[in-house]
Amino acid sequence: MKKSFLLVILMISSFISSAQDDLIFAFNSTTSGRNVAFGYSKTINGTNEIGAMLRVNINKLAHPDDQNNVYFKRLYATEFIHFFGIETFYHKSFLNNWKCIKPFAFYDLQFTYSTTRNRDFLPYTYDSNGDVLYKEYIDFFGPFFWMENNIGIGFKAKLTKSFYLVQKAGVGITLIFGEDKRLPQTTFQRFQWEFGYLLSVGIIYRLKE
Numbered sequence: 001m002k003k004s005f006l007l008v009i010l011m012i013s014s015f016i017s018s019a020q021d022d023l024i025f026a027f028n029s030t031t032s033g034r035n036v037a038f039g040y041s042k043t044i045n046g047t048n049e050i051g052a053m054l055r056v057n058i059n060k061l062a063h064p065d066d067q068n069n070v071y072f073k074r075l076y077a078t079e080f081i082h083f084f085g086i087e088t089f090y091h092k093s094f095l096n097n098w099k100c101i102k103p104f105a106f107y108d109l110q111f112t113y114s115t116t117r118n119r120d121f122l123p124y125t126y127d128s129n130g131d132v133l134y135k136e137y138i139d140f141f142g143p144f145f146w147m148e149n150n151i152g153i154g155f156k157a158k159l160t161k162s163f164y165l166v167q168k169a170g171v172g173i174t175l176i177f178g179e180d181k182r183l184p185q186t187t188f189q190r191f192q193w194e195f196g197y198l199l200s201v202g203i204i205y206r207l208k209e
Helices: 002-017
Strands: 020-030 032-044 048-057 084-093 101-126 130-160 161-175 191-208
Touching: 020 048, 020 161, 032 084, 032 191, 101 161, 130 191
Parallel strands: none
Antiparallel strands: 020 032, 020 191, 032 048, 048 084, 084 101, 101 130, 130 161, 161 191
């Protein structure tokens, strides 16, 4: 029993001694919208990295499309709590013999709780020539719980002794939980989903090599 306990302690110690500690600041473009995130990650044995970050949502009035989407790129914080979320990730590096650039595969999971802002133009009346006139409508729906799941590939590039550039791109599914009775599709279904993506660029400061 004592030998097994000592073996476990030695294994944990070896993991810790071979770990790298990083501080990360990143800009993310996701299915829901845009955000910045900052936090901490640990790389164990050179190939496995896990991290946790605080996410801060960025409001944007303009929409990237005119398709009357309810959720895609429509996240818009209307209360203080809506600005914040959590990002966690796992990176598995490969081609580890490369010196300056370290590619990796990743799984990224982001949580947040926020409303949406929806801007629509709908037929309103006709002018004297018989042409249709449209009226702008602004609606806020929710709040909803957003769970954004993405997989993909990325890389780290060494800039200086302690600073690294990190970029990643992936695709996935965003799960949206909650209801707003003004939306027919969520009156009886408190769950929706969207195909989406993640584009991320950030700076890493290495605390421990």
